[in-house]
Amino acid sequence: MKHSTFNLNEQNQKIESRIVVALERISEAFRVLLWNESKENSLSPIQIQILIFIHFHDLEKCKVGYLADEFNMTKATISDSVRVLLSKELVTKETDPIDTRSYTLSLTDEGKKVAKKASFFASSIEQPLEKLTQEQKTIMLNGLLGLIYNLNKSGIITIQRMCFTCSFYHAENGIHYCNLLKTKLAESEIRVDCPEHEVLKS
Known part of the structure; x- marks a missing residue:
């Protein structure tokens, strides 16, 4: 058990x-x-x-x-x-x-x-x-964002307006990119609640 x-x-x-x-x-x-x-x-x-x-x-x-x-x-x-x-x-x-x-x-x-x-x-x-140091804060933010993302995928948390669930977000080889802002995003810049968020179509 x-x-x-x-x-x-x-x-x-x-x-x-x-x-x-x-x-x-x-x-x-x-x-x-x-x-x-x-x-x-x-x-x-x-x-x-x-x-x-x-x-x-x-x-x-x-x-x-x-x-x-x-x-x-x-x-x-x-x-x-x-x-x-x-x-x-x-x-x-x-x-x-x-x-x-x-x-x-x-x-x-x-x-x-x-x-x-x-x-x-x-x-x-x-x-x-x-x-906390900037590195500690970035690690904590990334860990929490990953947790929220997976809880959202499993249906425990409903609406999310974070980068990972946005149609403008793109990631490749560990590089985060926003197609709306046309810019790379540092790990510390990944958003939890973005006003321009558009739901990623499944």
């Missing part, structure tokens, strides 16, 4: 298990920081995440269906959160003239204020990373 990653004997024998547990510890830190930010604004963590997402992404992505895929939740769950944000006048909605069941979300002035402040909730996690 396969051992659990959280079995201490398993952890001590497999570096993969220790990496998973380390990632789980970091995810706990994210949850705590996000929860503290949401309590301060009398919102739920997902409502804070929705505000931050709308603040930094184009209108085409600010729809209930897209948000549901982005956060791996049902449309009903996202719709409930959006209703609260509408009632608190943090977002407004504009109905699609072609499909009246669909609408786009935008931040109100108050919503922008809350989203801007909340977007710094993870800064205390970024600070220790600044102490």
Whole structure:
């Protein structure tokens, strides 16, 4: 029978298990920081995440269906959160003239204020990373991107706007290239969330 990653004997024998547990510890830190930010604004963590997402992404992505895929939740769950944000006048909605069941979300002035402040909730996690060397940061980024890419391929993570899943991305002999920017990309320049991302056709 396969051992659990959280079995201490398993952890001590497999570096993969220790990496998973380390990632789980970091995810706990994210949850705590996000929860503290949401309590301060009398919102739920997902409502804070929705505000931050709308603040930094184009209108085409600010729809209930897209948000549901982005956060791996049902449309009903996202719709409930959006209703609260509408009632608190943090977002407004504009109905699609072609499909009246669909609408786009935008931040109100108050919503922008809350989203801007909340977007710094993870800064205390970024600070220790600044102490790493450039080489350490590049290795860590590449490892995480590879993990995210494979989780996306296996269907555990849904939407990804990273270079590896983009139709503009090309790699040959270890050289990364962006056909949109017409330039080579250093390993440290590979993007996790690119505004120009176009889904790679399978």
